[in-house]
Amino acid sequence: MKRYSIFAVAREAARYHTGWDRAWASPEPKKKYDAIIIGAGGHGLATAYYLGKNHGIKNVAILEKGWLGGGNTGRNTTIIRSNYLQDPSAAIYEKSRSLYETMSQDLNYNVMFSPRGVIMLAQTEHEVRGYLRTAHANAQQGVATEFIGPEQVKKLVPIINIHGPRYPVLGGLWQARGGTARHDAVAWGYARACSDMGMDVIQKCEVTGVRRENGRVVGVDTTKGAIDCDKLGIVVAGHTSDLAEMAGFRLPIESVALQALVSEPIKPCMDVVVMANTVHGYMSQSDKGEMVIGGGTDGFNNYTQRGSFHHIEETVRALVETFPMISRLKMLRQWGGIVDMTGDRSPILSKTPVDGVFVNCGWGTGGFKAIPGSGWAMAELMAKGQSPLTDEFSMWRFREGKFIDESVAAGVAH
Amino acid sequence: MLILECPYCGVHAEETELHAGGEAHLKRFGPGSSDDDFENYLFMRENPKGVHFERWRHVNGCGKWFHAARCTMTLEVFGTYSAQTTEPPKDICDKISAKRPGWSWRNFS
Numbered sequence: 001m002k003r004y005s006i007f008a009v010a011r012e013a014a015r016y017h018t019g020w021d022r023a024w025a026s027p028e029p030k031k032k033y034d035a036i037i038i039g040a041g042g043h044g045l046a047t048a049y050y051l052g053k054n055h056g057i058k059n060v061a062i063l064e065k066g067w068l069g070g071g072n073t074g075r076n077t078t079i080i081r082s083n084y085l086q087d088p089s090a091a092i093y094e095k096s097r098s099l100y101e102t103m104s105q106d107l108n109y110n111v112m113f114s115p116r117g118v119i120m121l122a123q124t125e126h127e128v129r130g131y132l133r134t135a136h137a138n139a140q141q142g143v144a145t146e147f148i149g150p151e152q153v154k155k156l157v158p159i160i161n162i163h164g165p166r167y168p169v170l171g172g173l174w175q176a177r178g179g180t181a182r183h184d185a186v187a188w189g190y191a192r193a194c195s196d197m198g199m200d201v202i203q204k205c206e207v208t209g210v211r212r213e214n215g216r217v218v219g220v221d222t223t224k225g226a227i228d229c230d231k232l233g234i235v236v237a238g239h240t241s242d243l244a245e246m247a248g249f250r251l252p253i254e255s256v257a258l259q260a261l262v263s264e265p266i267k268p269c270m271d272v273v274v275m276a277n278t279v280h281g282y283m284s285q286s287d288k289g290e291m292v293i294g295g296g297t298d299g300f301n302n303y304t305q306r307g308s309f310h311h312i313e314e315t316v317r318a319l320v321e322t323f324p325m326i327s328r329l330k331m332l333r334q335w336g337g338i339v340d341m342t343g344d345r346s347p348i349l350s351k352t353p354v355d356g357v358f359v360n361c362g363w364g365t366g367g368f369k370a371i372p373g374s375g376w377a378m379a380e381l382m383a384k385g386q387s388p389l390t391d392e393f394s395m396w397r398f399r400e401g402k403f404i405d406e407s408v409a410a411g412v413a414h
Numbered sequence: 415m416l417i418l419e420c421p422y423c424g425v426h427a428e429e430t431e432l433h434a435g436g437e438a439h440l441k442r443f444g445p446g447s448s449d450d451d452f453e454n455y456l457f458m459r460e461n462p463k464g465v466h467f468e469r470w471r472h473v474n475g476c477g478k479w480f481h482a483a484r485c486t487m488t489l490e491v492f493g494t495y496s497a498q499t500t501e502p503p504k505d506i507c508d509k510i511s512a513k514r515p516g517w518s519w520r521n522f523s
Contacts, residue, residue, distance in 0.1 A: 252457035253461055299434035300468065300484075303463050304486075310429060399449055
């Protein structure tokens with residue numbers, strides 16, 4: 001792999017950009033791999049990357065039914081933060097956030113990580129108390145956050161209206177080291193690094209069955225034929241239930257649509273990420289100048305990758321009160337992704353009833369921020385059978401009553 | 415936008431008039447049941463790609479709960495029916511069979 005650098009750019013500029021290599025190979029599948037990862041989104045590719053980098057397992061294939069990063073990795077609002085209430089969540093999300101800080105250097109690929117800061121607005125008395133509690137919990141966990149007053153919010157976000165009659169801003173939970181990154185680049189950077197380690201990223205290859213012998217996985221059937229493997233990682237977000245059924249077990253997951261939209265590009269007006277969980281809306285400004293807006297999930301099971309229009313209306317209506325200037329903006333695009341919701345709104349990183357099969361799912365509405373940490377933890381789990389980051393996220397925690405209850409802490413915009 | 419006909423008041427209600435209530439025809443388990451049954455009842459939900467049965471409430475209308483049969487891949491609605499039943503009625507099943515031959519959902523097909 002030729003490294004990307006300022007010298008490479010200069011060299012290629014001098015020869016009209018004729019010398020760039022393909023960033024990753026598109027091989028046909030081999031007969032057998034040590035490990036197969038289903039799903040070449042951020043989480044799947046990160047899992048493969050850390051399997052190779054941290055654990056020396058490089059005979060790996062990543063199978064993708066569509067195209068690389070074409071699911072939720074390419075559909076989210078790219079927010080990165082780690083201000084969670086519960087210890088296990090804070091551990092894995094903070095690991096993830098810290099890995100984002102050096103990701104561009106690690107992957108030699110510019111993921112445009114921008115630690116611009118994230119504010120979660122407190123717009124009710126309950127939220128004020130909730131976020132004060134989270135700020136105290138974060139202090140214990142070593143996650144740098146603080147609760148700030150409405151004047152400080154106004155200083156950080158001049159376009160905000162803190163005196164809204166219905167949704168006044170009473171303060172906010174501020175994480176200065178949170179921010180955004182370029183979502184496609186995260187998938188592409190990991191794919192390039194995986195390909196460079198000799199791993200096979202195989203697109204347009206849908207898994208149609210999971211082959212088992214004596215309670216152990218031996219391979220998968222795909223649209224490109226049968227492929228053998230010793231270990232299998234299922235990392236497919238909204239389609240996890242389907243794959244779990246092929247492998248012969250059930251998971252406590254429901255798939256629903258989550259939507260986002262962007263406005264026409266405007267001049268820079270907001271240099272932090274603002275989340276308003278009371279009204280299910282969050283907003284940041286992309287480098288292109290578009291206001292990137294995310295909303296709440298639909299209430300019913302859905303695999304169509306498009307959501308209900310009235311949710312957009314509700315989100316925008318509420319945000320217009322908090323940010324009066326956006327009332328004049330035209331919205332350019334709207335899209336949906338299928339997210340996998342668990343009962344306690346926390347992910348599942350776990351062994352399964354089938355030996356050699358591991359699942360990484362249930363990230364629900366907040367998976368992008370977790371990509372590197374999730375991959376790091378999942379790789380350790382797959383390589384060693386155990387990881388301190390995943391112990392609490394077992395698929396059996398529901399029957400044991402050991403929830404990691406972030407639905408209270410994080411609301412819907414999670 | 416999803417439009418369901420309320421089987422009680424006959425209104426063709428669109429989504430904003432309705433509230434989704436999750437999986438239909440749950441068999442309830444209480445104290446004394448096995449861990450498996452209790453876990454399945456509390457947390458394991460059908461999450462099919464295709465035919466799905468759900469409870470809905472006509473919340474901004476007559477206020478009554480009812481059932482709906484729907485496809486999660488296309489959002490096509492096969493029909494709605496009374497809440498006073500523990501299984502989908504035959505005419506709804508026949509309608510689904512005509513459009514999705516070979517369908518199954520839990521132990522119904």
